[in-house]
Amino acid sequence: MNFTLNSMILLSIIMLVSPLLYNMLMPHKTTYFPTYCKNMIMMAFMTSLPPMIIFMLYGQESVITNWHWFSITTFNISMSFKLDFFSIIFIPIALYDAWSILEFSLWYMHSDIFIHKFFKYLVSFLLTMIILVSANNLFQLFIGWEGVGIMSFLLIGWWYGRTDANTAALQAIIYNRIGDIGFMLTMAWLMLNSNSWELQNIFSTNMDFIALLGLIIAATGKSAQFGLHPWLPSAMEGPTPVSALLHSSTMVVAGIFLLIRFHPMMENNQMILTTILCLGAMTTLFTAICAITQNDIKKIVAFSTSSQLGLMMVTVGLNQPHLAFLHICTHAFFKAMLFLCSGSIIHSLNDEQDIRKMGGLFLILPITSSALMTGSLALVGTPFLAGFYSKDSIIEAINTSYTNSWALMMTLIATSLTAIYSLRIIYYALLGNPRFSSISPINENNPNLINPIMRLAMGSIFAGFLVTMSIPPMTSITMTMPDMIKLSALLITLAGLAIGMELNSFTNKLMNSMKHTTNFSNMLGYFTYFTHRIYPLMNLYSGQRIATMLIDMNWYEKTGPKGQTNIHSSMSSLLTSTQKGLIKVYFMSFLISITLALMFASMSTNNF
Amino acid sequence: MPISFTIALIGVLTYRSHLISTLLCLEGIILSLFILIVLLISHSHIVSISMAPLILLVFSACEAGVGLALLVTISHTYGNDYVQNLNLLQC
Numbered sequence: 001m002n003f004t005l006n007s008m009i010l011l012s013i014i015m016l017v018s019p020l021l022y023n024m025l026m027p028h029k030t031t032y033f034p035t036y037c038k039n040m041i042m043m044a045f046m047t048s049l050p051p052m053i054i055f056m057l058y059g060q061e062s063v064i065t066n067w068h069w070f071s072i073t074t075f076n077i078s079m080s081f082k083l084d085f086f087s088i089i090f091i092p093i094a095l096y097d098a099w100s101i102l103e104f105s106l107w108y109m110h111s112d113i114f115i116h117k118f119f120k121y122l123v124s125f126l127l128t129m130i131i132l133v134s135a136n137n138l139f140q141l142f143i144g145w146e147g148v149g150i151m152s153f154l155l156i157g158w159w160y161g162r163t164d165a166n167t168a169a170l171q172a173i174i175y176n177r178i179g180d181i182g183f184m185l186t187m188a189w190l191m192l193n194s195n196s197w198e199l200q201n202i203f204s205t206n207m208d209f210i211a212l213l214g215l216i217i218a219a220t221g222k223s224a225q226f227g228l229h230p231w232l233p234s235a236m237e238g239p240t241p242v243s244a245l246l247h248s249s250t251m252v253v254a255g256i257f258l259l260i261r262f263h264p265m266m267e268n269n270q271m272i273l274t275t276i277l278c279l280g281a282m283t284t285l286f287t288a289i290c291a292i293t294q295n296d297i298k299k300i301v302a303f304s305t306s307s308q309l310g311l312m313m314v315t316v317g318l319n320q321p322h323l324a325f326l327h328i329c330t331h332a333f334f335k336a337m338l339f340l341c342s343g344s345i346i347h348s349l350n351d352e353q354d355i356r357k358m359g360g361l362f363l364i365l366p367i368t369s370s371a372l373m374t375g376s377l378a379l380v381g382t383p384f385l386a387g388f389y390s391k392d393s394i395i396e397a398i399n400t401s402y403t404n405s406w407a408l409m410m411t412l413i414a415t416s417l418t419a420i421y422s423l424r425i426i427y428y429a430l431l432g433n434p435r436f437s438s439i440s441p442i443n444e445n446n447p448n449l450i451n452p453i454m455r456l457a458m459g460s461i462f463a464g465f466l467v468t469m470s471i472p473p474m475t476s477i478t479m480t481m482p483d484m485i486k487l488s489a490l491l492i493t494l495a496g497l498a499i500g501m502e503l504n505s506f507t508n509k510l511m512n513s514m515k516h517t518t519n520f521s522n523m524l525g526y527f528t529y530f531t532h533r534i535y536p537l538m539n540l541y542s543g544q545r546i547a548t549m550l551i552d553m554n555w556y557e558k559t560g561p562k563g564q565t566n567i568h569s570s571m572s573s574l575l576t577s578t579q580k581g582l583i584k585v586y587f588m589s590f591l592i593s594i595t596l597a598l599m600f601a602s603m604s605t606n607n608f
Numbered sequence: 609m610p611i612s613f614t615i616a617l618i619g620v621l622t623y624r625s626h627l628i629s630t631l632l633c634l635e636g637i638i639l640s641l642f643i644l645i646v647l648l649i650s651h652s653h654i655v656s657i658s659m660a661p662l663i664l665l666v667f668s669a670c671e672a673g674v675g676l677a678l679l680v681t682i683s684h685t686y687g688n689d690y691v692q693n694l695n696l697l698q699c
Contacts, residue, residue, distance in 0.1 A: 581695045587621035594617075 005051045006064050009083055009091070009134070015044040016127045023120050030116040037119040038102040041126070045095035055088045056470040063136055063200070075195060082136035082199060085474075086260060086325055089467065090133050093329050096459065097249045097336045098126050100452035104340050105241035107448035108347055118158065122245060125151035129250045133257060138187050138197040141258070145183065145222070148251045149176045155246060156238040168234035175231040179221015179255070186214030199261065207265040212272045215262055216279070223255030223309045226283040230528045232306050233290075236298040240343030243298060248305050248339055249332035256312045256324060263321035273317050274404065280313025281407035281414075286525060288417035292503070293521040296353050297342045297429060300421055304379065305335055307414055314411055315394050318401055322474040327390035330464045334378040334386060337456035338425075341372040344449055345429060350440040355425065360434035364442050369430045371453045376422040378460045380493050381415070386464035391415075393477070395489040400478040412492055419496030420503065427504040613640040627682065627689040631675045638668040 019037045022029075054060050065080035081087075102122060109115050125148060132144025149172075157169035187197065189211040194202055219225065224232035235247050246252070259266070259276065266272045284307045291303035308331050315324035345361060345368060346353055362369045374385070381391035395415065398408055444450060484491075523529065556562060619633030645661045648654070679689055686693045 583691055583694060584623070587623075591618060591621040 002060070002062065005054050005060055005083065006062055008047050009051050009081070009088075010064065012044040012047040012091070012095070013127070013130055013134075015040050015047060016123060016130060019123045020120065020127070023116070033116040034102075034106055034119045037123050038099065038106060041095060041099045041102055041123070045092060045099050048092045048095055051083065052088050052092045055083075055085070059472070061085065061088070065136070069139075075191065075197075077137060077139050077197065079140060080136035080198070081134045083134060085322075085471070086257070087134045089325075089329060089471070090257070091130060093332055093463075094126070094129060094133070094250050097332050097456070098122070098245060100455050101241050101245045101336060101340070103448050104244070104343065104452040105239070107446045108241055108343055109239060118155075118239075118241075121151055121155050121158075122241070125155065125246065125251070129254070132254055136199055138190065138199075142183065142187065145180070145218075145254065145258075148246070148254060149173065149180075149222075152176070152235070152246050152251055155242040156235050158238055158242065162237065164234075165237040168231070168237040171234050172231040175224075175228045176221050178228055179218045182214040182217025182221065183258075184214070186211045186218070189214065202262075203264050207262075207269075209269065209271060212262070212266055212269060213275075215258060216272070216275060219255030219259050219313070220279065221255070222258075223252050223313070224283075224306050225255075225279050225310065225313060226286050227279075229283065229287065229306060230524070230532070233299050233302045233524070236296070236302050240298070240339055240346060243302070244336045244339035244343070247302060248335035252305060252309055253312070253328045253332075256309060256316065256328060259313075259316045260321040260325050260328075263316070263319075266316075267319055273319055275317070276313055277317025277404055277407045280310045280315075280317055281404075281410040282310070283307070283313060284310025284414040285410040285417075286310075288414040288421070289521050290524045291421040292417055292424065292500075293518045294421075295356055295522075297345065297355050297358070297425060298339070298353060300355075300425055301335070301338050301342060304338070304418065304421060307418060308335070308379075310414070311391070311394060311411065314398065314407060317407075318394075318397055318403060320394070320397050320475060322471075323390060323393050323397060326464075326467060326471075327394060329467055330378075330386040330390045330460070333456055333463050334375040334460035337371055337453060337460055338375040338379070340453050340456065341368045341375065342425075342429075344368045344444065344453070345372075348440065348442040348444075349436050352436060355428035357435050358429045359432045359436070360430075361442075362430040365444055367444050367450055367453060371457045372430065373426060374457050375460055376426055378464075380419045380422055380496075381489055383490070384465070386460045386462070389464035389468045392489050396478065396481065396486065399485045399488055400481050412488065415489060416492040416496030416499070419493045420500035423497055423500035424504060427501075610644070613637060613644070616640055623691070625690050625692070627679060627691055631672070631679060634675065635668070635672060638664065638671075642668075 019033070019040050022036065023033060061084045063080060063082050063084075065078055067079045069077045069079055071077070102119065105115075105118065105122070109118055112118065128144045128147025128151060130144075132141055132148060135141035135144055153169045153173045156172055157165050159165050189208065190197060190202060193208070193211075194205045196202065221228045232247060232252065236243055238246075266276075287303045287306035287310060291300050291307065294300045294303065308327070312324045312327050312331075315321075315327060344365065345358065348361075348365060348368075349358060352358065378385040378387040381387045381395075383392075395411070398411055520526070616633050616636035616639075619636060620630055623629045623633075642661050642664055645657075645664065649658055649661075682693070683689050
């Protein structure tokens with residue numbers, strides 16, 4: 001059993017490497033490479049299922065330490081995989097999502113001549129994500145961390161001829177880098193204070209506030225929490241499979257995953273937990289507010305992702321990492337499916353992403369629209385779909401715990417806003433009369449499109465139930481609470497649906513007076529307009545000041561050549577104005593003062 | 609004897625228009641100083657400073673020469689030695 005689990009996980013990781021090796025050794029054979037990639041991922045998924053089942057049945061966890069990499073005096077780094085509760089369950093889910101998304105991109109990127117390069121990038125992204133998730137020491141985790149950042153950059157800027165895509169890719173890299181600084185802070189602190197980067201060693205010591213703050217900064221950067229969040233909506237410049245894989249299920253949860261990994265360190269530190277809680281609450285509310293007036297379907301889903309990430313942060317801040325992990329797993333399913341459905345809609349309408357130009361797709365794209373509605377229902381936490389098991393548990397936990405009431409209020413408002421923007425997508429994209437031009441042929445005939453959506457739909461319906469019933473409860477949950485508290489998630493969601501319906505009908509009734517109130521939400525809270533301008537502006541100002549004021553003005557005109565001339569001429573004019581050449585007056589004053597001095601001298605000595 | 613020094617000093621410091629009167633009274637100062645030092649030596653029998661009057665005389669001759677050279681330059685420039693000509697620095 002030990003052997004089975006270890007070898008099958010390693011085999012599944014090796015299966016991810018083999019498409020990359022194939023492309024490296026035979027780069028000219030690109031015809032069937034995408035299908036080969038997809039099949040390998042499917043095999044890797046199947047291979048990673050037995051370890052998950054073994055874990056669920058027997059509770060078998062393992063740490064595989066393969067290879068001693070290097071040592072710096074007493075500091076050892078080796079290649080080791082930690083297969084515990086979190087990674088054994090996450091790896092099959094990530095591979096399932098990736099399999100569906102790769103199959104979908106066979107349809108979506110069909111007309112792209114560099115489709116093999118696209119698949120190579122996706123597979124290498126997946127490899128680095130698995131490395132990140134299964135890493136036992138921070139060095140390997142950092143390899144995965146940086147790897148997903150780089151692949152995100154390459155994939156967002158896939159259509160690099162487009163300026164916006166390049167800007168968005170650069171934005172993603174810069175914001176992730178700022179988060180990496182926090183990660184390196186933690187790594188440096190651990191290197192100094194506990195002399196090890198292995199998670200087992202770290203868990204048996206204490207971690208200071210500074211080190212945990214570094215982890216929070218890393219999570220803020222990677223998981224787009226408030227402050228370092230603008231890259232996530234901009235990352236929608238990449239193709240839809242990229243958005244589905246990276247920016248909904250796998251990469252952006254890496255930051256949360258890091259915090260979940262370090263949960264034993266943060267259990268007892270109430271200040272850290274409060275920081276995480278408030279940061280998550282701020283994020284979830286802010287991004288939900290931004291989502292409700294967006295006009296691009298992918299941006300709405302991106303903000304929805306960001307809001308759910310904030311919810312995961314809130315859960316981590318409540319000292320419930322297992323609930324956060326459950327939400328990661330269920331969120332992966334329905335968010336990926338939402339992206340795939342929006343990709344299907346976009347491709348069918350000839351690359352139209354604006355929801356104001358969609359409509360009436362309910363009967364034209366039956367599978368897509370039913371999957372979209374299922375996904376949205378799962379997202380808002382409809383009872384007994386996938387999202388319910390995680391989201392409702394989180395809302396119950398936050399309602400019944402001794403926590404910051406402001407964070408609670410923010411989370412509840414964000415939950416109702418979730419319903420509003422989900423309804424916005426459904427209303428504008430699916431319902432009503434068509435607002436698109438009738439030229440593009442709309443069909444769902446391709447099995448490469450239908451099968452992934454169906455698979456993820458199955459996942460988003462059943463996964464919550466299956467995962468919840470298969471894992472042991474790690475924390476004691478509150479079983480008794482008042483009726484209102486128990487039903488609060490459902491009630492605020494229904495209230496959100498009602499308000500959303502009202503908001504959506506504003507366009508039909510031409511309520512133009514709402515424009516000023518929607519500006520804040522539509523322009524993303526003006527965050528990008530402030531920060532993206534101010535920091536380069538200050539840099540440019542300081543550069544200009546240094547060049548002109550410091551060098552030119554100071555060294556040339558105040559102290560250098562011109563300064564010397566100014567000093568000398570002012571000194572000499574000052575001095576010469578005192579000399580008027582009045583010789584006789586000067587002599588007379590000399591005489592008088594000598595006389596007076598002699599008289600005083602002689603009088604003071606009393607010697608006449 | 610100090611009174612002659614004082615009178616010559618007043619003569620240096622107060623003059624109406626001619627610069628040469630300054631130089632003349634300057635010679636008077638030096639002469640009175642010379643007489644004072646010689647009287648000092650002969651009255652109090654301090655023989656070791658007997659060279660002092662001679663040195664004073666040498667330096668006074670040089671000084672008078674310099675003063676006369678300045679006077680000649682001024683009168684070369686202006687044609688006379690009136691003091692009110694020396695007003696180049698006056699603004």
